[in-house]
Amino acid sequence: MIPAPRALIIDDEIQLRRLLRLALQGKGYEVFEAETGSLGLSEAAFRKPDIILLDLGLPDIDGLEVLKRLREWTDTPILILSVRDQETIKVTALENGADDYVTKPFSTVELAARMSAIQRRRKTESEPLITLGHLTIDFAQHEAHLRGQPLKLTPIEYQLLALLARNAGKIVTQKQILTAVWGPNAADQAQYLRVYITHLRKKIPEPESQVKIANEPGIGYRLIES
Structure with missing residues (x-):
């Protein structure tokens, strides 16, 4: 039996984590959550997710710093979720290893499409x-x-x-x-x-x-x- 793919949500907004959990579980994912950057880093190392959804506005560590730390040891696909829509922030995130960037608010349909694109790309690399x-x-x-x-x-x-x-x-x-x-x-x-x-x-x-x-x-x- 093929194990379910794992998704890790690193976001301090509990309502959004609940929404994402339901949406991802509906797509067959096993979902894990972290409300801080430090916990997210620990969960990423322990859970070994297949994809990470990372907010930039975390309460303890800036999301870009979390991204940089993750990229020091993992090539797991990382999709940025953020209210920051400045071009410079998006470019910085992408150049530091993010696979894609979705600006809040977003639809779960858009999110699913972005995730599918990332997974297809990883399979063909x-x-x-x-x-x-x-x-x-x-x-x-x-x-x-x-x-x-x-x-x-x-x-x-x-x-x-x-x-x-x-x-x-x-x-x-x-x-x-x-x-x-x-x-x-x-x-x-x-x-x-x-x-x-x-x-x-x-x-x-x-x-x-x-x-x-x-x-x-x-x-x-x-x-x-x-």
Whole structure:
């Protein structure tokens, strides 16, 4: 018998924890809770959850610090839940290892969709072949196909598409993309990124590809099925 996936909620708001518990249990999760950052860190180590839902406004330790401490020893998917909606906070969280960011208030439907996207991405990270919509990326051959036909991509275009595909459903920040594709000296050269995103969108157009390179203004991009 396959054990139920485990979810850990680190949030000081009891009403929200109750709502999330019901929603997650309805999706088949075994749910654990922590109302402080220190307890959340202990529970994460003891329970070994499959996903962590982390609030940034905790009473004892700032949520970003909890995120950094978690990332020192675990690669468990972490979904940030917060009332803070500033771009700088979102970018900081993503660049410190968060898998996604949901601003409160949110619907349980949206939360479930974000969690599913994270879980799908984690399953495909080590796979040599990823299919999204009608787009297929073959990492072993460094090739991409649309509806079975090879895509003519430059090396930079392929690297950019491969990075987004490996993180499908997740926001990848502009800095993360620029550093990974062009190197650390290009971290502030956002114009490179805009040009190549435009090229890729032309080569994998909607609705033909059934995928979309979604722009998260001021933050980055995510590749999603449309």
